[in-house]
Amino acid sequence: MNKAMYFGRTVAIALPLIMAGSFATAGGLAEPVETVEPVTVMTPAPVRVSGSDWTGFYAGAQLGYGQLEADPALDPTEPDGAIYGVHAGYRYDLGNIVLGAELDFDGTEIEVTNPALELDSIFRAKLSAGYDAGAFLPYLTAGYVEAETSGAADGTTDGDFYGLGVAYKMNNNLIIGGEVLQHDFDGGVLGGANLEATTATARVSFQF
Template sequence: MRYVLAAALMVSGGMAQAGGPVVVADEPDVAAVAAPAGHDWTGFYAGLSAISGTFSDDGGLTSDGTGGFGLQAGYLRDFGTLVAGGELAYAKGDYDAFPASDWTSTRLKLIGGYGAGRLMPYGFVGLSKYDVDQTTPLSDTVTIYGVGAKYAVTPKIAVGLEYLVENKTNYDNTGFDLENSEIALRVDYRF
């Protein structure tokens, strides 16, 4: 019986090792999905804007129906979450309440924003040469400030909304304080 048991163990032990050692396959590595790359706001851009707003001075003149259009060109630099740059813009419109009065504004802005991916909220300050074409033309350099937001629809095209205020004490030595408030819908193309 001992011989039968020894023979059975030898045969079964040989069969267990006949195929070689059993190799357990490693589980495949799970690759982490990369987060989508954030939008880079760096670059030159140019665009168009549609403007609506109000005009008033402390002499009692008010126009709630100021409308116009604008052209803008600028450069932004994306530093991660901080975006900074400058913009040169030209805007033209008329005062609905004063049919004989048109206005033009050439603006230089310093822009600071927050790069939140494809969305960039921003603020700005600057100067504007604000001209009023009427019976007696008026012209002066005024301060501007405001806020806005841009959304990158594609890597090259951004749409935005901007609120701008132009104001000046003693506009063109008239003794009147001027304030022009605008909302602009903008479309920019980045080069």
């Protein structure tokens, strides 16, 4: 075999090997492709203030203290005692202002010694207007009151009352609060005496 034929065969065998090596090297030098993970944008849920809506019916109970005062004085000691009862009503939340109507009934442990008189119960029909401060509701209230007495003056007497209160929502249904009320009775069963009463109560209600 002459040298030309030997050289041609050598080139024919070597050329494919050189080209394969070149492709492998080129592939090894290629930069790796990075996979970018999609970014999830978290949208915060709307924040709702618990207890910010006062609209609805409610009912509950109250416990507190009452004191009587009469002019002319029936009893210079200004008799006092415990009061306890139940209440039910409805509130309507207009935004900043909350309007309401309520009925409540109290039994009492208040006794007058001169003359011997017992204040048995107090019934109230209330209207109220308050300010919606989220979970807090400070309010003013006023309305009609009727009291039942026994002893030296056995019967009923009526009048009006006014006062203030505050309610706080523990959650969407449970409400705690308190009221201070001033009552003015016409003295119909007390010989014309102007009977006044001050009450302070703690209250627990359930809103439906």
